Each structure stands twice: as structure tokens, then as C-alpha cells.
Amino acid sequence: MSLISMEFLLFVFLAVVGYYWIPQKFQWIWLLIFSYIYYISGGLQVTSFLVFTTITTYLGGVFLEKISEKNMEKQKAKKKKKQILISVLLLNFGVLGVLKYTNFAIGTVNTLFGAEFNTLQFLLPLGISFYTFQSMGYILDIYWERTTAEHNLFRFALFVSFFPQILQGPIGRFSKLGTQLFEAHSLHSEEIEQGILRIFWGYFKKMVLADNAVIFVNAIFDAPDVYDGLAIIGVLAYSIQLYCDFSGGMDVVIGIAKLFGITLDENFKRPYFAISITDFWHRWHITLGTWMKDYVFYPVSLSGWMKHFSKFSKKLFGKQIGRTLPICLANLIVFLVVGIWHGAAWKFIIYGLYNGLIIAFSGLMAPNYRKWKQKLHIVEDNKGFHFFQIVRTFILVNISWFFDIAKDVPTALLMMKHAITKCNLYQIFEIKIGEASGTKYTLVAILVILFGCLAVFIVSFLEESGKDIAVFFARQHWLVKCAVYVGLILLLPALGQPAGEAGGFIYAQF
Amino acid sequence: MEKLLEILEDIQPDADYETCETLIDDGILDSFAILSIVSELQDEFEITITPAEIIPENFNSAKALWAMIERLQAG
Numbered sequence: 001m002s003l004i005s006m007e008f009l010l011f012v013f014l015a016v017v018g019y020y021w022i023p024q025k026f027q028w029i030w031l032l033i034f035s036y037i038y039y040i041s042g043g044l045q046v047t048s049f050l051v052f053t054t055i056t057t058y059l060g061g062v063f064l065e066k067i068s069e070k071n072m073e074k075q076k077a078k079k080k081k082k083q084i085l086i087s088v089l090l091l092n093f094g095v096l097g098v099l100k101y102t103n104f105a106i107g108t109v110n111t112l113f114g115a116e117f118n119t120l121q122f123l124l125p126l127g128i129s130f131y132t133f134q135s136m137g138y139i140l141d142i143y144w145e146r147t148t149a150e151h152n153l154f155r156f157a158l159f160v161s162f163f164p165q166i167l168q169g170p171i172g173r174f175s176k177l178g179t180q181l182f183e184a185h186s187l188h189s190e191e192i193e194q195g196i197l198r199i200f201w202g203y204f205k206k207m208v209l210a211d212n213a214v215i216f217v218n219a220i221f222d223a224p225d226v227y228d229g230l231a232i233i234g235v236l237a238y239s240i241q242l243y244c245d246f247s248g249g250m251d252v253v254i255g256i257a258k259l260f261g262i263t264l265d266e267n268f269k270r271p272y273f274a275i276s277i278t279d280f281w282h283r284w285h286i287t288l289g290t291w292m293k294d295y296v297f298y299p300v301s302l303s304g305w306m307k308h309f310s311k312f313s314k315k316l317f318g319k320q321i322g323r324t325l326p327i328c329l330a331n332l333i334v335f336l337v338v339g340i341w342h343g344a345a346w347k348f349i350i351y352g353l354y355n356g357l358i359i360a361f362s363g364l365m366a367p368n369y370r371k372w373k374q375k376l377h378i379v380e381d382n383k384g385f386h387f388f389q390i391v392r393t394f395i396l397v398n399i400s401w402f403f404d405i406a407k408d409v410p411t412a413l414l415m416m417k418h419a420i421t422k423c424n425l426y427q428i429f430e431i432k433i434g435e436a437s438g439t440k441y442t443l444v445a446i447l448v449i450l451f452g453c454l455a456v457f458i459v460s461f462l463e464e465s466g467k468d469i470a471v472f473f474a475r476q477h478w479l480v481k482c483a484v485y486v487g488l489i490l491l492l493p494a495l496g497q498p499a500g501e502a503g504g505f506i507y508a509q510f
Numbered sequence: 511m512e513k514l515l516e517i518l519e520d521i522q523p524d525a526d527y528e529t530c531e532t533l534i535d536d537g538i539l540d541s542f543a544i545l546s547i548v549s550e551l552q553d554e555f556e557i558t559i560t561p562a563e564i565i566p567e568n569f570n571s572a573k574a575l576w577a578m579i580e581r582l583q584a585g
Contacts, residue, residue: 144562278540293541298561301545310549323549327542363542370523 003167012287015163024184028158031181033218033262035163039126046125049099053092054322055221057135057382059154060088061149064142078476084145089136096132099124128168129341131160133291135334136173140295145173155182159198164256168249170267170287177264186259194470195258198486201459202251208495209452210245213237219431221405224415227431233396233417238405240453243271246285258407270460275389275394277358285504288341292334302331320367332341335359347412351403358396439453448495511576516574527572534566544569551575551584555580 001008012327015034019027040047046376063084103119110117120313138159141147148157159178160166220227220234227234241242257264265287274280282287300306306326332353339352362369378385399416433441459469473481517522518527520541525533533539539547547569548559568578 053568139555144560146562146565149526278542282537292562294561298545298564302559302561304550307552314553322541326549327545330545331542366542 001038003249004203004429012256012259012496018046019185019260020187027185027260028155028182031162032154032158035158035161035166036196038163039161039166043123046123048130049095050131051503052095052134053132054160055153055159056088056091057160058138058150058153059429060084060139061156062151064139065149068145081143086114088139092136093131096128099120099128101340101344103506109271113386130365131166131171133288133388134171135160137171137291137295141174150174150178155477162257162262163255165264168246168253169285170250170253171291172265178264188261190474191258195255196485197470197473198251198258200308201256202248202253202255203454203492204488205248205456207246207249207492209449209456210241210248210451212452212495213241213244215433215445216478217241217405221407221411221415224411224418227427228418229422229427231418232423233425233428234415235405235419236402237449238401239272239394239398242401242404243268269288270464271391272394272397273390273460273464274393274397276362276388276393277363279356280393281355281359287484288338292338296337297330297334300333301327306330315480321364324364328363331360331363332356345408347403347406347409350399350409350412351457354400354403381403452495474478511572512577513554514551514576515572517547517554518575521546521550531571531573533571534569539569547575552584555583556569 001011011034015030022030033297037049038048038123064081067084072080099122102122106117106119107231109115138147140147150159156177158181159172159174160174162177162181165172215238216230216237217234220230220237222430224231236487250267254264254266267286269283271280271284274283303410306329308327309329310323313325333356335352335356336349336351339348339350342348342351342481402415402419403409404414406415428441428446431442433445473484515527518525522539525538527533530538534544537557544564548564551557552559559582563578563582567583568574
């Protein structure tokens with residue numbers, strides 16, 4: 001059931017009406033039923049994987065807590081807890097790994113050794129990465145005693161399957177999301193209004209911007225030799241598509257959750273205003289970044305072998321570089337995982353390592369940067385310098401997008417070369433859009449994207465300056481609000497692409 | 511406590527460690543700085559800091575960091 005469909009909107013409407021109509025103590029059960037209906041509608045077969053993750057994680061959590069409570073010898077308890085944790089992690093990441101990466105492994109073996117193993121056909125459960133990461137975060141939090149285990153299997157099942165977020169996140173934490181899912185919610189008109197506004201904003205980004213931009217992206221990146229003068233336009237269009245697709249999807253998801261009185265974590269914070277790659281990852285797919293930080297980066301950095309490496313590098317390179325080097329290595333491992341998470345292909349591994357290397361280099365150079373800034377009398381709040389940092393980061397991010405969108409690494413490198421050596425913007429009118437197949441419609445699509453970007457930029461700029469657009473909108477007269485909503489309802493289908501031209505959400509494939 | 515302040519100043523000089531109680535919440539210490547601090551604390555105070563200790567409550571102020579050091583030394 002696509003997030004952009006009348007049946008989905010009707011599904012949400014029924015879920016919301018029933019949610020506030022039934023007694024409050026049954027609200028979480030109502031959400032669980034709707035979550036499973038939603039998931040099963042995507043395929044009954046793959047639901048078994050969701051149930052598997054739910055049951056294994058639930059049992060793991062309960063057993064972990066029982067060991068903590070028991071009067072067992074400390075070392076023995078520690079060992080037992082570790083065994084349970086590793087079993088749950090292996091089982092669940094094992095399923096994820098087999099389903100997502102078997103064919104990548106077969107392909108790599110075939111290429112490296114000239115073998116001819118056949119690839120396998122797997123049904124990839126919807127949102128498997130998201131619900132697996134969310135569940136494994138839960139089990140690790142119990143292991144580290146940051147949260148307590150949920151003892152009701154069905155409540156836990158709701159935490160794993162909550163329907164607005166299961167397909168593309170945000171990846172929630174039990175300590176924050178669990179409480180909200182299970183508590184009673186009364187109908188508040190402000191929350192409904194905030195939710196609807198957020199949903200509309202998400203549809204605007206997705207339908208008007210992402211779905212128009214994707215046509216140019218596909219045309220240019222599917223035929224890089226034909227549109228060799230449009231490499232820059234292609235990657236800029238991809239910048240728009242990816243951001244508006246994913247953050248637009250998040251707006252819809254967060255808005256729907258708000259209709260149930262549930263506040264999900266934000267996943268985007270105006271990433272193209274970032275002043276460094278580190279800052280970019282603090283603003284882009286935030287819940288994946290914090291998940292990686294808490295459950296991969298810190299544990300790897302604090303592992304026994306990393307401690308030995310730290311001592312070794314301190315002896316070899318001195319205190320400052322010596323202590324930073326192991327952190328850089330852990331950071332590279334994290335971005336390698338992020339790359340692999342994005343897809344089973346070498347281009348994604350390069351994409352991850354590219355980001356990791358830049359951040360590692362910045363970490364190593366941080367003390368030097370401080371000295372250079374002092375020498376050049378550059379103050380942090382200098383507007384010119386701030387603007388330079390934003391532009392520099394945007395260029396670095398766009399370089400990474402070449403690896404993300406091109407079909408393989410050689411194509412990405414070729415497109416980068418074209419971006420520098422060839423530029424023929426008029427080629428854009430050779431891209432025919434729609435059945436009318438005239439350049440006229442291409443021009444309309446370009447104008448729609450440009451004005452749409454302007455709208456997103458203005459809203460983002462105001463938010464970046466500390467202004468809350470939602471609050472401003474909420475204060476307007478109801479007639480103004482109605483006019484805006486009616487305008488959007490009429491504009492969205494008119495300016496967006498028909499379902500055949502546009503695609504689903506990119507991150508729903510993860 | 512003096513040694514701790516020295517370590518903090520060395521790793522991230524742009525903060526008032528005597529008064530600030532939002533080192534994590536306000537993003538003054540990022541993950542690189544946190545791990546640099548952890549590395550120095552482990553060497554200096556002969557303690558073992560596990561991922562379970564890396565929570566804002568332990569890193570939001572010099573005082574909280576000192577309390578964590580004392581707790582780990584005792585336990």
C-alpha cells in the first residue's frame with residue numbers, strides 16, 4: 001500500500017477515527033491491528049520475518065533482564081548475558097545479511113574467481129533494515145541497562161511494527177517511542193492540525209519536487225554518454241530528488257504518527273545547510289546516524305583490540321594523533337557499514353568510505369584547523385566563512401551522490417569527469433517529458449522544480465533562523481488555512497507526476 | 511578534578527568547563543571529542559569506560575564526568 005494512494009489515506013482515516021472512538025486502554029491494540037494489516041497487505045509471506053524478529057528480540061530482552069535480577073555470580077551473569085545478546089544479534093542480523101547480501105557475495109566471488117554460481121531469488125521483507133535496527137537497538141539498550149524489557153509480547157510487537165514508520169523509519173528508541181505507543185491519547189485538534197500540515201508538506205516535497213526531479217535524474221544517469229553535458233544538472237537533480245523523497249516521506253510518516261498523538265524523532269534538519277560532512281550526518285538521516293554512533297561507533301572504539309591499538313598508536317605518533325587515530329579507524333568502520341547498509345554493491349562501499357575518510361581526516365586535522373583559523377583571524381560566526389563552509393560541504397556531498405546514483409563506480413567517475421570537462425545545459429530540453437513529448441512540458445517541469453525548490457529553501461531558511469513555520473501557520477485565520485489546504489489539494493496532482501512516471505519512496509526498499 | 515579540567519581544555523578548548531552543564535545537549539562535545547576524552551581518562555585514572563557509560567548524563571558537565579570517574583574507580 002503506497003504512502004501516496006487514496007487507499008492508504010482511507011486506511012489512515014479509518015485508523016485515526018477508530019483510535020479516538022474506542023476506549024483509550026485499547027488504543028495500542030488498535031494500532032497493532034492496523035500495523036499488521038498494513039504489513040500483511042505488502043505480502044503475507046514476508047510477515048514471518050517480522051514475527052521472527054519480534055519474538056526473538058522479545059525473548060532475548062526478557063531473559064537478559066531476568067539474569068540481571070538473579071543473584072548469580074557477577075562474572076557468570078556477565079557471560080550469560082553476552083551469550084544471549086550475541087545470539088539475538090546473530091539471528092537477526094543473520095537474516096538481514098542473508099536476504100540482502102547473499103547475491104552481492106555470490107557476484108563478488110564470481111567476479112574474483114571466475115566462478116559461475118547462480119544468484120538466488122529472495123523476497124525482501126519491507127522495511128527489514130529499519131525494524132531490525134530498531135529491535136537490535138532495543139536489545140543492546142537492555143544489555144547495557146539503559147532501558148527495561150517489555151514483558152507484554154503484543155506491546156513489543158507494536159513497537160517493532162508501528163505502521164507509519166516501519167517502511168522507512170525514523171528508527172525509534174524504546175525508551176522514547178514505547179511509552180508513547182502504550183499510553184492513552186486524547187483527541188487534540190492542534191495535534192491533528194500539525195499532523196495534517198506535515199503530511200501535506202511531505203506530499204508537496206515528494207510529488208512536486210522528487211517525482212519531477214527523478215525524471216531528469218533517470219534520463220541523465222541512464223544514458224551518461226548521451227547527456228554528457230548534463231552531469232552537473234543530473235547530480236543537482238538527484239540532490240533534490242533524494243532529499244525531497246526521503247525527507248518528504250519522513251514528513252508524511254511523522255505527520256501520520258502525530259494524528260495518533262505520537263511524536264516520532266526527527267530524521268532531517270536542513271542537511272544542505274551543513275557546514276561540514278560531520279555536520280551533514282548530524283542533519284541527514286539523523287536516527288540512522290545516532291544508531292550507528294551508539295551501537296557501532298562507541299562499542300568498536302571502546303573494544304579491547306581498539307584499546308591496544310590506541311596504546312600502540314600513542315607510543316608511535318604521540319598523544320594527540322595517537323588517541324585520534326583509533327577513533328578515525330572506528331569511524332571508517334561505521335561508514336563502511338553505512339555504505340553497505342545503503343546497498344549491496346561496491347559503489348555504496350566507496351560512498352561510505354568517501355564520507356568516512358573525509359570525517360576521519362577532519363578529526364585528525366581539527367587541532368591544525370583551530371590554529372590556522374586563529375592565525376587568519378577567522379571567527380566562527382563570520383557570515384562569509386559560514387557561507388563558504390556550506391558551499392564546500394554541498395559540493396562534497398554532491399560528489400558522494402555520484403557514487404550513490406550512478407550504476408557503478410566507473411560510471412560515477414565518468415560522470416564526475418563530464419561534470420568538470422563538459423557542460424551543455426541546453427541538452428536538458430532533449431529530455432522529453434510526458435506523452436506530449438514536446439520540450440514545452442520539459443520547461444514546465446523545470447519551472448515547477450525551481451519554484452518548488454524556492455519554497456523549500458524559504459521554509460528551510462526561516463527554520464534555520466529559528467522561526468517555527470508550523471506555529472506561524474497555526475496562528476492564521478481558519479479561512480486562510482482552508483485556502484492553503486484546498487490550493488495544495490488542487491496543486492499536488494497537477495504539478496506532480498502521474499503514478500506511472502513517478503516512483504515509490506527510495507528508502508522503502510531498504 | 512584539576513587533571514580532568516586540563517584534559518578537557520586540551521581536547522576541546524572552546525568551552526567553560528567550570529560552569530557548563532550542557533556539553534552534550536548543546537553539541538559542544540561531539541563523538542570524536544567524547545572518545546578522545548574517554549581515551550585520556552582511561553589512561554590517566556586507570557579506569558575502564560564501557561559503551562554503557564557513554565550517555566549524556568555522564569558527559570554533560572565536568573562535574574558529571576568527575577562523578578563517573580570516582581564511581582568507576584570505586585567499583
